[in-house]
Amino acid sequence: MSKKMKRPLTIEEKKRKDEEEVLERLEEKYLNDIDINNLKVYSSLEKNLVYLEALFSKASDFNTRKFKLGDEEVKATLVYVQGIVNKGFINDTILRELMIVSRNQDLKLSRSYSNLIDLIEDRLLTMGTIERRDEFTTIIDDMLCGHAVLLIDGYDEAISIPIPTREVRNVAEPETESVVRGPREGFVESIDINLSLVRGRIKTPDLKFESFRLGRVSKTDITVAYIEGIAPQDLIDEVLNRVKRIDIDIVNESGIIEQLIEDDPFSPFPQISNTERPDGVASSLNEGRVSIFVDGTPFVLVMPSVFVHFLQANEDYYQRFFFSSFVRMLRFVAFLVALLGPSVYIAITTFHQEMIPTKLLLSIVASRAGVPFPALVEALIMEIAFEFLREAGIRLPKTVGQAVSIVGALVVGEAAVQAGLVSQAMVIVVALTGIASFMIPAYSFALGVRLIRFGVMFLAASWGMFGITFAVLALLIHLCSLRTFGVPYLSPITPVDWEALKDSFIKVPEWFKNSRPSYLVKDDNQRIASNVKPSPAKGDDEDE
Amino acid sequence: MSTKKISNKQAFLLSLNVILTTIILLVPSEMIMSAGRAAWISIIFASLLILAIHYIVFKLSCQFSNQSLVQDCIDIFGKILGRLILIPFIMLNIELTILIIYESVGFVEFVMPTKGAMGIWIANALIAGYLSYKGIETIMRVNGFGIFIMLFSIFIIISTNYDLIDFARLQPIVLDFKQIARGSLLPLHWFLIIPNLFLVYKPFFKDKAKVLKISLLGNLTSMVIISVLLATTITIFGSQLGSIIEYPFYTLSTLSITGLDVTVFVAWIMATMIKVGFYYFTSLYLIKEWFKLSSYRSLILPFMIFTVSLGYFQTDIHYLKTLFIYIITIFIFVLEVPFLLLLIGAYLFKNNVKFNP
Incomplete structure (x- = not known):
C-alpha cells in the first residue's frame, strides 16, 4: 500500500x-x-x-x-x-x-x-x-x-x-474682503495653493510651515505657519501644543480649530481672526503672529488677534495714512454705534429726555405718538426684523437675497411705520446701527457685537444711562481680563505700547512705523530702516 | 505667575482714582460749607499733610519687607496682636467700601430719582464683585480707562464753563486757619486712602522705589485738579450757592451744553464703580491674608451679600447721615491716623533693629 x-x-x-x-x-x-x-x-x-x-x-x-x-x-x-x-x-x-x-x-x-x-x-x-x-x-x-x-x-x-488632485476653483478676489486698492487674489480650498500664495509673498527660508493631519475620520491637512526669528518661540510652541492636543473626528473648516484652541470659549469676542487674503496673512506673519491653514477652506486663522485687529482692514495699509486713519476712526465710532445705538436711543427717550434739544424732542414725541409700544419693544421688533432680513439675505441665492433685502428694508420698514408699529426715529436708529455693524471688517467680531447689543438694550430700558454704564463697564472688565495666546486682548491700548498704537485706531505713515508691536515681538522688532522719510531731492527747491 | 502686576503708570492712576472720584462727587459742597472761599486751600492743606505721612510710612514699609501689610503686622507684633491690630483697619476698609457704594447710589438717585436704590446697590456690588474676581491686573487696566474718561469729562466741564467764571467771587480770601482745618477734615479722610491702599498693594508693585515717587505725584496731581475744580465752582456759583448745591461739579456740567450732564454722569459713575471694585479687592485681599486663605475668590459672593445688605439698611437710617462729618472725624483721628503712626513707629523700630543689630 x-x-x-x-x-x-x-x-x-x-x-x-x-x-x-x-x-x-x-x-x-x-x-x-x-x-x-x-x-x-x-x-x-x-x-x-x-x-x-x-x-x-x-x-x-x-x-x-x-x-x-x-x-x-x-x-x-x-x-x-x-x-x-x-x-x-x-x-x-x-x-x-x-x-x-x-x-x-x-x-x-x-x-x-x-x-x-x-x-x-x-x-x-x-x-x-x-x-x-x-x-x-x-x-x-x-x-x-x-x-x-x-x-x-x-x-x-x-x-x-x-499625486493628489481635486477640483479647485481659481484664485480670485475674496468676496468677504474685497478692496478698492490691493491684491485681487484670495485663498482657495487647496492648502497647497494657499501655502504657495503666502510663500510667494515671503521669500525667506525663515518662513516655516509645520504640517500634520487632524481628524480621526477626516485626516485633514493642517499647516502652522510662522516666521522663525520674528514670531516668539513661546507663541509658536503654544499654538502647536494647542493644535496637537485636538482629538476630534472631523475637521471641515478652520472655524472648528478656532473653537478648539481659543483662550475663552465663552467670550462673545473672537480671539483668533480669519482671513481669505494672502497679503493679510503675510503681513500678520511679518508682525510675529502665527497662522493656521486648513485644507478644504479658504479661511486662514491668524493668532493672536487683539481688539484693534478686528477693526482694521488690509486696504488701510495701501492707502495714504490720512485716509486710513480717518476710516479707522470711523470704524471705531461704527463699533460704538453698532453696540450702543438702539440702547442709547431707548435710554434717552425713556429716562434722559433732557439730553435732547427741544425741537428734536418734539419731533421724536410726534413720531412716537401713535406707537403703542414702549421704546424697548419697538427697538426689539425692528432689530429682530433687521436680523431676519440680514440672515435671509445671506442664505438665499445672491440675486434673490438682494431683492429680499431691498424689499424688506424699504417695503416692510415703510409699512411698519405707516401701520404705527414703530416710529420713524426708531427706523433711522436701527438702520444706522445696521450700517454701522457692516462697517466692522471682521464678520466674527460683528456677530459678537450684534449679540451684546440685545443685552444692553434691556439694561438701557431698565436703568437708562446707568444700565448702559453697567453694561459697558462689565464689557470693559471682560475685555481687560481677556487674553489671547498670552497677549492681553486690549493691547496696545492697555497695557500701553506706544509704538504699536501707531497702527491701531489710527495709522501713521509707513516711514514712521519703526518697529513691530512689542507686545508680540520682543527681539527682532526693527521694521523699517531709519531716515527713510520721503523728501524731494536736494536742489529741487525752487527758492534755493 | 508673577505677583508684580502694578506698573508705575497704573500706580499713578490708582492714586488719582481713589481721590478724584470721591472728592468730585461728595466733598465740594461740604468743603465749601466749612471753608467758604478758602475751600481750595483746605484741599492743599489736606493733601500736603497726607503727602508727608504717606512718604514716611510707605518708605519705611518698603525698607522693612516686600510682604503684605498683614504679614508685616504679624512679623512686627506677633501672630495674635498683629492680627488684632489689623481688625479695625480691615473693618474700616469694609466700611469705606460700603460708603463708596453709597456715594455711587446717592449720585444715581440724584440724577435718576425714579429708580429704586436697591437695584443700584446690587448693580454696584455685581460690577465690583466681577471686577475683584478678575484680579488686580484687570482692575488696574480698567482703572486706566475710568480715569481717562473722568479727566476728559473734567476738562470738558471746565472748558465749556470758562466764560461763566468770575474770579471776583474768590475774593476776599480770608485765611481763617480754623475754617481751613475744618474744611480739610473730609479731604484728609479721602487723601488718607492713598497710603492705606498702597500699604495693602505693596506686594503687587513692580518697582517700589519709583512707585513711592509716583504715588506722591498722584497725590499732588489730584490736589491740583481738585483745587482747580473747587476754585472753578466757587468762581461760577460763589461760596454760598456752592455750599447748598448737592453735587456742584455735576451741576456745572448742566450749565453749558445740553446733555453734557448725562455724559458726565456716565463718566463719573463708571469711575466710582471701578473704585468700588478695587475696594472690594482690598477688603477681600485683607480678609484672605488675615485668615491665610489660598484664594479670596470664594469670599466674593458672601461679601457682596454682606455689603449690600449692611449698606442698604445702614444708610437708610437718616439720623446717621446727619452725623456723617463726625463719623469721618472719628475715623480719621481714632482709627486711620493712629494706625499709621503706630505703623511708622513699629517700622522705625524694626528697621533700626534690622539695619543696626
Missing part, C-alpha cells in the same frame, strides 16, 4: 490560504481591538492586497492596478483611491515608467541594485517626493490623502507617491 504523500498546494489553494490567514487577522483586529498601528506590510503581495481589499470592501473608489515590473516580471500593484489622485499622471507617467521604462536596456545595467525598491526610487520614478512605507496605517492614510501606493511582491516595503 503506497503511503499517501502530502500534495503540494496549488496556486489557487495557496492564495485562498493566504486570504483566510489575512481575514483571520482582520477578524482578530476588529474583534479583539488589536492595535493596527504596528501592522507591518507583508512581503507577500497577495496578502497585502487581500488585507487592503478587505479594509476597503464596499468602497467602489478603491482601485488596484496589477502589472509586471521589469524583464524579470516581478509582480507589482499600484493601489489608490480614485477621484482624489491625478489619474492622468498615473497612466501617463507612473505606469509608463514602471511598465515600459523598467524594461529599458540601460536600466538593466543598473541591476547591481540588490533592492528593487531602491532601483525604482533612484532610477524610475521621477516625482519630486516619494516615500517608503512599511506600516499599513501610513499607507492607508497616504492613500486617503491622494497618494498612489506601489506594492511589490517579495518586499515588505511600499512606495508612496503623492
Whole structure:
C-alpha cells in the first residue's frame, strides 16, 4: 500500500490560504481591538492586497492596478483611491515608467541594485517626493490623502507617491474682503495653493510651515505657519501644543480649530481672526503672529488677534495714512454705534429726555405718538426684523437675497411705520446701527457685537444711562481680563505700547512705523530702516 | 505667575482714582460749607499733610519687607496682636467700601430719582464683585480707562464753563486757619486712602522705589485738579450757592451744553464703580491674608451679600447721615491716623533693629 504523500498546494489553494490567514487577522483586529498601528506590510503581495481589499470592501473608489515590473516580471500593484489622485499622471507617467521604462536596456545595467525598491526610487520614478512605507496605517492614510501606493511582491516595503488632485476653483478676489486698492487674489480650498500664495509673498527660508493631519475620520491637512526669528518661540510652541492636543473626528473648516484652541470659549469676542487674503496673512506673519491653514477652506486663522485687529482692514495699509486713519476712526465710532445705538436711543427717550434739544424732542414725541409700544419693544421688533432680513439675505441665492433685502428694508420698514408699529426715529436708529455693524471688517467680531447689543438694550430700558454704564463697564472688565495666546486682548491700548498704537485706531505713515508691536515681538522688532522719510531731492527747491 | 502686576503708570492712576472720584462727587459742597472761599486751600492743606505721612510710612514699609501689610503686622507684633491690630483697619476698609457704594447710589438717585436704590446697590456690588474676581491686573487696566474718561469729562466741564467764571467771587480770601482745618477734615479722610491702599498693594508693585515717587505725584496731581475744580465752582456759583448745591461739579456740567450732564454722569459713575471694585479687592485681599486663605475668590459672593445688605439698611437710617462729618472725624483721628503712626513707629523700630543689630 503506497503511503499517501502530502500534495503540494496549488496556486489557487495557496492564495485562498493566504486570504483566510489575512481575514483571520482582520477578524482578530476588529474583534479583539488589536492595535493596527504596528501592522507591518507583508512581503507577500497577495496578502497585502487581500488585507487592503478587505479594509476597503464596499468602497467602489478603491482601485488596484496589477502589472509586471521589469524583464524579470516581478509582480507589482499600484493601489489608490480614485477621484482624489491625478489619474492622468498615473497612466501617463507612473505606469509608463514602471511598465515600459523598467524594461529599458540601460536600466538593466543598473541591476547591481540588490533592492528593487531602491532601483525604482533612484532610477524610475521621477516625482519630486516619494516615500517608503512599511506600516499599513501610513499607507492607508497616504492613500486617503491622494497618494498612489506601489506594492511589490517579495518586499515588505511600499512606495508612496503623492499625486493628489481635486477640483479647485481659481484664485480670485475674496468676496468677504474685497478692496478698492490691493491684491485681487484670495485663498482657495487647496492648502497647497494657499501655502504657495503666502510663500510667494515671503521669500525667506525663515518662513516655516509645520504640517500634520487632524481628524480621526477626516485626516485633514493642517499647516502652522510662522516666521522663525520674528514670531516668539513661546507663541509658536503654544499654538502647536494647542493644535496637537485636538482629538476630534472631523475637521471641515478652520472655524472648528478656532473653537478648539481659543483662550475663552465663552467670550462673545473672537480671539483668533480669519482671513481669505494672502497679503493679510503675510503681513500678520511679518508682525510675529502665527497662522493656521486648513485644507478644504479658504479661511486662514491668524493668532493672536487683539481688539484693534478686528477693526482694521488690509486696504488701510495701501492707502495714504490720512485716509486710513480717518476710516479707522470711523470704524471705531461704527463699533460704538453698532453696540450702543438702539440702547442709547431707548435710554434717552425713556429716562434722559433732557439730553435732547427741544425741537428734536418734539419731533421724536410726534413720531412716537401713535406707537403703542414702549421704546424697548419697538427697538426689539425692528432689530429682530433687521436680523431676519440680514440672515435671509445671506442664505438665499445672491440675486434673490438682494431683492429680499431691498424689499424688506424699504417695503416692510415703510409699512411698519405707516401701520404705527414703530416710529420713524426708531427706523433711522436701527438702520444706522445696521450700517454701522457692516462697517466692522471682521464678520466674527460683528456677530459678537450684534449679540451684546440685545443685552444692553434691556439694561438701557431698565436703568437708562446707568444700565448702559453697567453694561459697558462689565464689557470693559471682560475685555481687560481677556487674553489671547498670552497677549492681553486690549493691547496696545492697555497695557500701553506706544509704538504699536501707531497702527491701531489710527495709522501713521509707513516711514514712521519703526518697529513691530512689542507686545508680540520682543527681539527682532526693527521694521523699517531709519531716515527713510520721503523728501524731494536736494536742489529741487525752487527758492534755493 | 508673577505677583508684580502694578506698573508705575497704573500706580499713578490708582492714586488719582481713589481721590478724584470721591472728592468730585461728595466733598465740594461740604468743603465749601466749612471753608467758604478758602475751600481750595483746605484741599492743599489736606493733601500736603497726607503727602508727608504717606512718604514716611510707605518708605519705611518698603525698607522693612516686600510682604503684605498683614504679614508685616504679624512679623512686627506677633501672630495674635498683629492680627488684632489689623481688625479695625480691615473693618474700616469694609466700611469705606460700603460708603463708596453709597456715594455711587446717592449720585444715581440724584440724577435718576425714579429708580429704586436697591437695584443700584446690587448693580454696584455685581460690577465690583466681577471686577475683584478678575484680579488686580484687570482692575488696574480698567482703572486706566475710568480715569481717562473722568479727566476728559473734567476738562470738558471746565472748558465749556470758562466764560461763566468770575474770579471776583474768590475774593476776599480770608485765611481763617480754623475754617481751613475744618474744611480739610473730609479731604484728609479721602487723601488718607492713598497710603492705606498702597500699604495693602505693596506686594503687587513692580518697582517700589519709583512707585513711592509716583504715588506722591498722584497725590499732588489730584490736589491740583481738585483745587482747580473747587476754585472753578466757587468762581461760577460763589461760596454760598456752592455750599447748598448737592453735587456742584455735576451741576456745572448742566450749565453749558445740553446733555453734557448725562455724559458726565456716565463718566463719573463708571469711575466710582471701578473704585468700588478695587475696594472690594482690598477688603477681600485683607480678609484672605488675615485668615491665610489660598484664594479670596470664594469670599466674593458672601461679601457682596454682606455689603449690600449692611449698606442698604445702614444708610437708610437718616439720623446717621446727619452725623456723617463726625463719623469721618472719628475715623480719621481714632482709627486711620493712629494706625499709621503706630505703623511708622513699629517700622522705625524694626528697621533700626534690622539695619543696626
